[in-house]
Amino acid sequence: MASGFEGLAAAIPQLAGCSLMLEHPQYLVVEKPSGLLSQPGLGSHQNDSLITRLQRCCPELRLVHRLDRDTSGLILVARNQGSLRCLSALFEARQVQKLYLADVIRPLSGRRGRIQLPLARLQRLPPVYGPHPGGKPSFTLWRKWSPDGDCRRLWLRPLTGRSHQLRAHLAAVGAPICADPIYSACNDPGPMHLHAHALSFRDPFDHRRVRVRSELPIWAQPD
Template sequence: MAGSDYAPPVDPIEILHRDDDLLVAVKPEGLLSVPGKGPALADCLEARLRADDPGVFLVHRLDRDTSGVMVFARNPAAQRHLGLQFERRHVEKRYVALAAGQVADAEGVIDRPLMADWPNRPRQMVHPDGKRAVTRWQVAARHAGHTRMILHPETGRSHQLRVHLADLGHPLLGDPLYDGPPAPRMMLHAEALSLFHPSGGARRTFVAPTPF
C-alpha cells in the first residue's frame, strides 16, 4: 500500500474498557493496527492510543480494512499473559462478514493451510505446504446477492478469513485483493473477543456491534 493511498478516518477512537492491565478499543475500518513503512503510514491505532497512554503494548492485529475489537496490554506482565492466550488459542473471536453469493449450507468448518503468495504479496493462498488454518462458520442470514456469516477463527493466520471465504467460493464484499465484489468497505468486523483477565483469571467478553 502506497502512503499516498492511505487516508485513515479521523474520528476519535472508541474505548470499550480500560483497567490496570487492559485497554480494549474499537479499530475503525481503514486505520492500520500498527505503523506501515515510512512516515506516510505512521498513523495507526497503536500510535493513537500511545499518544494518550504511553504504556500500551500491542498483543494482536487486525487488517487495515477490518474493523472491530482490539485488546492491548497496559504492562509487560499483561502483554505476556495475553500473548500466551493467543498462542495457546484460549482467546475466542467472533467476526461478522458479508460474503458474495448464497452460501448453501447452514454451517461448516474450513480447514485449509495457508501461506504467502510471494509473487503477489500481500496476498495469501491455500497451499498444502502452508500452516494449518481453521475457521468455523455459520450462516446468519441470506440476502439478495450475499450472505451474512458468523466466523470463528480457531487459528490466526494472515488474511485467514478473507482467503478461506474466497476459497469457499464466497469472497468478502469489498475485498478486491481476493476478487470480492465492490462495496463501500470491506465487509468484515471483529464483533466480539473473549479472554481470561490477566489479574484474577475471570473470562471477559468485549463486544463492538457490527456497523453494517
C-alpha cells in the same frame, strides 16, 4: 492530552478516533475503524496507526494482537510490558475466542460449516495468502446469520490466527468478502464487510471470564 492513565476514557476517542469498549487496570479493549492500520507499516506514508495514536495518549500501551487495515472491530491492548506477556500467552495457547461478522458475495451451501485449508503467502506486495500444500494449518468455523438459504451474512470463528485467514479462506471457497480490496474482484464502494465483533477470554489477572461485544457496524445495521 491525558497524563498516564488519567482521563483515558475521554482521551482515546478524541486522539485515536476509536471507541474504548473496556477499561481494566491491566488492559483495554478498543474498537478500530476500517481503513486504519493496527501498527505502522513500511514507509512514512504508513506511519499512522491505531497503536501510534494510542501511544500519544499513553506511551506504555502495547498491541496484544492485530487486525488488517480494512477490518474493523475489537482489539486487545496491554497497559504495560508485563500485562503484554500475560495476554500474549493467551493468544499463543489459543485461549481467546474471537467472533467476526462478514458479508460475502455469494451464499455458502448449508447452514454452517468448517473451512480447513493450509495457508501460505503467495505474493509479497501486496501480501496475498491462499491455500498451499506447504502452508500452515488453518481452521475457520462459519454459520449463517439467518436460516435463509440465500443469506450472505456469516458469523466467523477462526480457530487459528493466520494472516488474512478469514479473507483467504472465504475467497478459496468462492465466497470472498464484500468490498475486500485484495480477494474480491467486485469493486464495491465503502468499507470491507468484515468486523471483529466479540472477544472472550479468562482474565489472567483475576481469573474471571471476560466477554466484550461491539455494536454492529454500519453496513450490518438494519435500514
